[in-house]
Structures are given as structure tokens and as C-alpha cells.
Amino acid sequence: MSSPISRRELLKMLAFFSAGAAASWTTARFLPASFSNSNSRPNIIFIVTDTTSATNLSLYGYPRQTTPTLEKFAGRATVYHSHYSGGSFTTAGTATLLTGMYPWSHRAINQMGLVDQKIVGENVFDLIGDGYYRFAFTQNMAADVLLGQFYRDINQHLPTTSFSVRPDTLMGDRFKDTAIALNAYDDFLFDMKNDPGIPGSLLLGLAYKAFHLRREESYRYGYATYPLGLPIRKDVSLAFLNETVYDGLKSEVSDLWKQHSPFFAYFHLWSPHEPYAPNKAFMNLFKKDTFKPIDKPVALMNSGISTSELNTQRLYYDRYIANVDDEIGKLLDFIEQAGLFENSYIIYTSDHGQMHERGIFGHVNPYLYEPLIHIPLMISAPGQNVRHDIYTHTSSTDVLPTLANIAGREMPAGGVGRILPDLGGTEDNGRSIFSVEAKTNSAFAPLTNTTIAMIKGDYKLIYYKGYDGYDDVFELYNLSEDIEEMQNLISKNPSNLASLKDELLQSLAAANRPYEKKQ
Amino acid sequence: MKNRFPRIQDVVPVYAVISCMIYGWTLVLFFWKLPSWLHFMTLSQVFGAFSYGILTNLLESLIAIGGLLSLCALLPSRYLRDSFVDRGSTITIIALGSVMLYQYQFRAVRFDFANDIRLWFIVTVFAILLFVFLVAKIGFLKSAIMNISDRLIIFLYIFVPLSVICVLDVIIRNLS
Numbered sequence: 018m019s020s021p022i023s024r025r026e027l028l029k030m031l032a033f034f035s036a037g038a039a040a041s042w043t044t045a046r047f048l049p050a051s052f053s054n055s056n057s058r059p060n061i062i063f064i065v066t067d068t069t070s071a072t073n074l075s076l077y078g079y080p081r082q083t084t085p086t087l088e089k090f091a092g093r094a095t096v097y098h099s100h101y102s103g104g105s106f107t108t109a110g111t112a113t114l115l116t117g118m119y120p121w122s123h124r125a126i127n128q129m130g131l132v133d134q135k136i137v138g139e140n141v142f143d144l145i146g147d148g149y150y151r152f153a154f155t156q157n158m159a160a161d162v163l164l165g166q167f168y169r170d171i172n173q174h175l176p177t178t179s180f181s182v183r184p185d186t187l188m189g190d191r192f193k194d195t196a197i198a199l200n201a202y203d204d205f206l207f208d209m210k211n212d213p214g215i216p217g218s219l220l221l222g223l224a225y226k227a228f229h230l231r232r233e234e235s236y237r238y239g240y241a242t243y244p245l246g247l248p249i250r251k252d253v254s255l256a257f258l259n260e261t262v263y264d265g266l267k268s269e270v271s272d273l274w275k276q277h278s279p280f281f282a283y284f285h286l287w288s289p290h291e292p293y294a295p296n297k298a299f300m301n302l303f304k305k306d307t308f309k310p311i312d313k314p315v316a317l318m319n320s321g322i323s324t325s326e327l328n329t330q331r332l333y334y335d336r337y338i339a340n341v342d343d344e345i346g347k348l349l350d351f352i353e354q355a356g357l358f359e360n361s362y363i364i365y366t367s368d369h370g371q372m373h374e375r376g377i378f379g380h381v382n383p384y385l386y387e388p389l390i391h392i393p394l395m396i397s398a399p400g401q402n403v404r405h406d407i408y409t410h411t412s413s414t415d416v417l418p419t420l421a422n423i424a425g426r427e428m429p430a431g432g433v434g435r436i437l438p439d440l441g442g443t444e445d446n447g448r449s450i451f452s453v454e455a456k457t458n459s460a461f462a463p464l465t466n467t468t469i470a471m472i473k474g475d476y477k478l479i480y481y482k483g484y485d486g487y488d489d490v491f492e493l494y495n496l497s498e499d500i501e502e503m504q505n506l507i508s509k510n511p512s513n514l515a516s517l518k519d520e521l522l523q524s525l526a527a528a529n530r531p532y533e534k535k536q
Numbered sequence: 537m538k539n540r541f542p543r544i545q546d547v548v549p550v551y552a553v554i555s556c557m558i559y560g561w562t563l564v565l566f567f568w569k570l571p572s573w574l575h576f577m578t579l580s581q582v583f584g585a586f587s588y589g590i591l592t593n594l595l596e597s598l599i600a601i602g603g604l605l606s607l608c609a610l611l612p613s614r615y616l617r618d619s620f621v622d623r624g625s626t627i628t629i630i631a632l633g634s635v636m637l638y639q640y641q642f643r644a645v646r647f648d649f650a651n652d653i654r655l656w657f658i659v660t661v662f663a664i665l666l667f668v669f670l671v672a673k674i675g676f677l678k679s680a681i682m683n684i685s686d687r688l689i690i691f692l693y694i695f696v697p698l699s700v701i702c703v704l705d706v707i708i709r710n711l712s
Binding site for chain 2: 124130131132133134166192193194196197198200201202205206215216217218219220221222223227460461
């Protein structure tokens with residue numbers, strides 16, 4: 018029996034329709050963000066330095082003079098003294114900054130995690146709107162994959178390797194389809210992270226890892242100006258010179274100002290993230306100072322690092338902050354010379370802090386003490402030339418609604434953030450601020466392995482859930498009397514403890530509810 | 537020169553073994569990642585990441601078979617070409633199996649990585665020599681290897697068309 022369509026013809030038709038469908042779907046998905054120029058709005062320059070704890074900045078009273086430039090900048094800005102990050106590491110902290118949601122809502126709670134697909138459209142770039150030319154650059158791969166999720170709302174997204182010593186470090190950047198290629202290669206096929214760190218590519222993944230680690234060793238050292246080696250992100254072998262990066266930012270700001278005003282520029286810089294690599298000019302700072310960090314009790318889940326080693330690391334961190342502060346100063350000088358202060362908001366903040374105490378180094382740990390979540394925030398409004406100080410508690414969830422307000426856009430529905438005081442918002446001392454840590458918890462399940470910090474009034478309540486030997490444990494500190502968190506007040510059972518516990522547990526239960534239904 | 541290479545019907549089963557191990561590794565890890573990706577990425581983005589994976593697998597498998605064929609051309613024919621199916625498959629299983637073990641065992645990035653690889657390489661070469669010898673001497677092993685490689689050819693009917701689709705997808709994604 019002869020068929021009206023032969024098998025060969027059927028295959029041809031299938032191939033034709035598949036190619037057509039693939040082409041139309043690709044075209045629809047990869048259209049760049051649109052931009053309609055309107056010069057009446059102020060520009061917004063958003064500078065984020067990774068891993069910058071407010072507790073180590075002289076701007077906020079740290080005894081070592083780590084931030085003379087930021088203190089000068091504060092003279093024309095609003096300084097938020099009690100500002101908290103939503104998370105204690107890049108993914109959670111940055112996602113909070115960019116979505117205005119706490120980690121238990123955006124769900125970017127794991128290392129290198131992404132925000133829930135359902136809320137991808139609710140990001141700062143979308144909110145700013147197409148009245149702005151939206152520019153994004155980060156050196157941190159964990160933040161870059163988030164920017165990759167928001168690609169539809171970004172007009173220009175610089176590769177994360179820009180301004181680095183070897184800009185050809187990441188595979189994903191070699192493709193036009195960068196957002197997906199980065200996920201495919203640098204987070205899957207050629208994964209070089211420690212956890213789980215198994216490349217999806219059997220042969221080339223291994224070859225890539227071996228090649229890059231070998232190459233990194235060969236070029237990281239040997240710079241006279243960087244005695245500890247070049248600043249580097251180890252898991253992607255991304256080495257750079259801070260001065261080159263900041264020079265690059267100046268060039269980008271200049272281009273944006275000339276060609277794309279009004280613009281919204283998001284710069285997220287790696288330094289002062291560890292490994293600390295201050296420039297030679299800063300290596301002798303604080304060498305003979307008399308400052309001695311307070312000796313705090315060693316935490317249960319510590320990293321096994323001695324106090325003297327932690328103090329040495331803290332010294333390098335402080336020097337590195339001073340180095341970064343100097344580079345920010347040069348960038349701010351450039352912005353001033355260009356006259357951009359007159360018609361731009363300049364925002365400076367961080368994604369999370371860093372710890373050098375209690376036997377703990379870094380920020381990959383279950384804790385939410387002040388050094389980890391107390392971060393800087395300064396905003397200079399157009400033409401501002403006096404300093405304002407805000408002492409009420411603020412959260413990184415507040416940045417997004419504040420930017421919406423600046424851009425004249427509607428506030429996002431259901432957001433937890435508020436417009437920052439002095440920029441259209443009001444001070445509310447009775448408000449509760451949360452910070453959420455849940456690196457090891459599944460992003461799709463209720464938070465059962467987590468640490469939650471709630472800051473309300475004078476008090477900070479920390480709740481640990483699901484840790485071996487430290488499950489269902491509360492700590493309470495009075496921050497107005499004990500900013501170093503030395504006196505756990507839980508055993509004293511203050512009168513407001515029950516209501517604070519209730520509020521924290523109810524908030525956690527509400528955040529978990531959608532995920533419990535799915536189970 | 538043509539005489540230094542094995543016949544195409546001998547190359548196909550060895551390529552099938554290579555493909556199954558290389559594509560299989562990526563597929564296992566892809567399905568391990570998939571629940572997470574479905575939560576955070578659209579289906580088209582997930583398919584895009586999958587396409588890059590399959591494209592990479594195609595390159596890897598061609599490099600691997602190319603390496604074996606080069607070895608075949610370099611060595612006297614009695615060492616590899618004359619028993620290409622069993623010896624080629626044995627070399628593939630030991631070498632790629634060893635890479636799998638290494639990838640799993642030493643997943644953390646460490647800076648003595650290059651030294652680890654050198655040691656691992658030497659051990660793997662010895663293991664290959666030992667197993668090639670055993671396969672040549674033990675008839676049961678030889679027939680098992682040949683049967684396995686022959687039966688794995690069926691997977692090429694999946695991997696080859698899949699690779700073509702994925703290569704096209706990557707090209708389309710990078711055209712604009």
C-alpha cells in the first residue's frame with residue numbers, strides 16, 4: 018500500500034516545522050530590553066562592594082581608619098546607620114537587593130542559587146522601567162547568574178570577566194547567548210565550585226579545571242604592587258587589579274552619561290571579598306595601632322581558626338577595605354568632575370558582611386551576627402551637599418521601593434520593603450527587619466535547616482533551626498546596649514521575649530506555608 | 537595510511553562505548569540539576585543549557601575516538617588495530633571510568649590539582665595495560681566486552697540525532 022506522504026517527506030516536514038518553531042521561540046525570548054530616552058529624570062549609580070561589613074568601617078565608628086573616602090562622601094549623603102542585609106552571602110543578599118524580597122520569598126537561598134522563576138520579572142531593572150537605560154556589571158559570578166535571569170530588563174550587561182587580567186576565563190561569556198551559556202558551562206559543564214564541584218562534562222570539564230588552575234598560579238603572582246597576589250575569585254580563576262576595574266567603571270560611567278542619560282548603572286565589585294589582596298600601598302596600614310578586637314566566645318559551629326589567625330585576617334581585611342575605599346574615592350572624584358552629582362543619585366552599599374571572630378572566618382556559615390548582616394548604606398541625592406544620619410533600622414529590601422520612588426514608578430505589590438527615610442519614607446522604630454540564612458536547605462522545601470535573625474527596636478532575636486547539636490535554639494541581644502552581641506539575654510527571659518519569638522516563628526511559618534502545601 | 541586505521545564497523549562499537557559514558561555522565565548530572573533548573577529557569581532556558589551539554593558531549597566523544605584512532609595509527613597494528621573492538625572498548629572503559637572516579641572523588645578545587653592528575657594518569661595507564669592484557673588472555677572477558685560494545689550501538693540512534701538537534705539549537709541561539 019502506498020502512503021500519500023512518504024516517510025522521507027514526513028521527516029522533512031517535521032524538520033522544517035521544528036526549525037521554524039525553534040527560530041520563532043528563540044527570537045521571542047532574546048529580544049533586548051527597550052529604552053526610551055527622557056532627560057528629565059536623575060541618573061542612578063548603584064555601587065555595591067561585595068562582603069563589606071559595616072562593623073569594619075570607620076564611617077560607622079570602627080576604631081581603624083578604614084574608610085576616609087566614604088566619610089568624606091558621607092558629607093553629601095544620607096548615611097543609614099542600622100542597615101541590614103537580607104542574607105549573609107552573595108546569592109541571598111544580592112537577590113534581596115535586586116528583588117526587594119527576603120530570601121524565604123525569592124528562594125535564592127543556596128550558593129549560586131537563582132530566584133524563583135515566578136518572580137523573575139519582579140526585579141529592580143524591570144521596576145526602574147524603560148525610561149532608563151539599564152546597565153549592569155558584576156565581578157561576582159553568583160550575582161551575575163541573577164543578572165542573567167533578569168536579562169530581559171537590562172539594556173547592557175557587561176561580562177563578569179570584564180576588566181580582569183584574563184577576560185577569557187569564563188566559557189559562557191564566549192557565546193552571544195551569555196545568560197544560558199553561563200548557566201550551562203560555568204555552573205554545570207565546567208563547574209569549578211567546591212560544592213558539589215562535579216563538572217557535567219566528563220573530559221573537557223576536567224581539562225578546563227586543570228588548565229585554569231595551572232594558568233592561575235602562573236599569572237596571579239609576580240605583581241610587585243600586589244604582594245599577597247592579585248585579587249581573585251578562586252572558583253572561576255578570575256584575577257584582576259582593582260585599579261583597572263575602577264578605571265573601567267569610570268569609562269563606563271562616562272559613556273553612559275554621554276550616550277544614554279538617564280541611566281541606571283548597577284556595579285557590583287568583588288573586593289574586599291577574600292582572599293584579601295590589598296595593594297602594596299596599603300600593606301603597612303594599622304601595623305602599629307593599638308586596636309585589639311574584643312575576644313568573643315568561640316561559636317559551636319566554628320571554623321576551627323585561632324583568634325590570632327582571625328586577627329591577622331581581620332588586619333588584612335581592614336587594609337583591603339582601605340584600598341577599596343581609596344578606589345571608590347577616585348571613582349567619586351571622577352563622578353564629581355563630570356558634574357554627575359548634580360543630577361544623579363549615588364548609592365553605595367554591600368550584599369553582606371564578613372566575620373573574623375568566635376572562631377569563624379568568612380561568611381559561609383550558619384550565623385547571622387552583626388559583622389555578617391550589618392552592612393553600609395549611603396545615598397547621595399542630586400545636588401545634596403549636607404550629611405543626614407538615619408539611625409532607625411532599615412533593610413536591603415527597602416532599596417528597591419526607594420528606587421521605584423526615585424524613578425517615579427509604582428511600588429511593587431506585596432513587597433516587604435519600604436521607601437527609605439529621607440528619600441520619601443518615614444522612620445518606623447517599631448518595625449521588624451529579617452535576615453535569613455538557609456544555604457543547606459532545599460530551595461523548594463520549607464525552611465527546616467535555617468537561621469533567622471529578627472531586629473526590632475533595641476533587640477535582635479536569632480533563631481537556629483535544624484543544626485546538629487543546635488536545633489530550635491534562640492539567642493537574644495540588646496543592640497543598643499550590647500552591639501558586640503556578648504550577652505545572650507535568653508536566660509534572663511525579658512518581658513518582650515515571648516512576643517518576639519511569636520512574631521519570628523509566625524513569620525517563618527507564613528514563609529514556609531506555600532512549600533508545605535506542595536509536599 | 538588507510539591500513540593503519542581499523543574498519544568503520546570496528547570503530548562504531550567503540551564510539552558507542554565512548555558516547556554512552558560521556559553522554560551518560562552529562563545526562564545523569566543534568567537530571568540531578570533538572571528539578572532545580574525547572575524551579576528557576578523557563579523550559580526553553582533549560583533546553584538551551586541541555587543543548588550546550590550535548591554539543592560539548594559531541595565534541596568530547598569525537599576527541600576521544602580521535603585519540604584512540606591516533607593511537608591506532610601510531611602503534612603497530614597487532615597492538616590495537618587488529619583487536620580494535622575489544623582493546624579499544626577496554627581502554628575506553630578504564631580511561632573514562634577512571635576520569636569519572638577522579639571527578640567524583642576529587643571534586644573540590646585544590647591547588648595541587650596538577651600533581652593529583654599526574655599521579656592519577658600514571659595509575660590509569662597501568663590499569664589500562666593490565667586490563668588489556670587480561671581481556672586478551674581471558675576469553676570470557678573478551679566476549680563480554682565485545683558483546684557490550686555491540687549492544688551499546690543502539691544508543692547511537694538516540695545520541696547522534698539528539699546531537700544534531702542540539703547543535704542546531706545552539707547555532708540559532710547565537711545567531712542574533
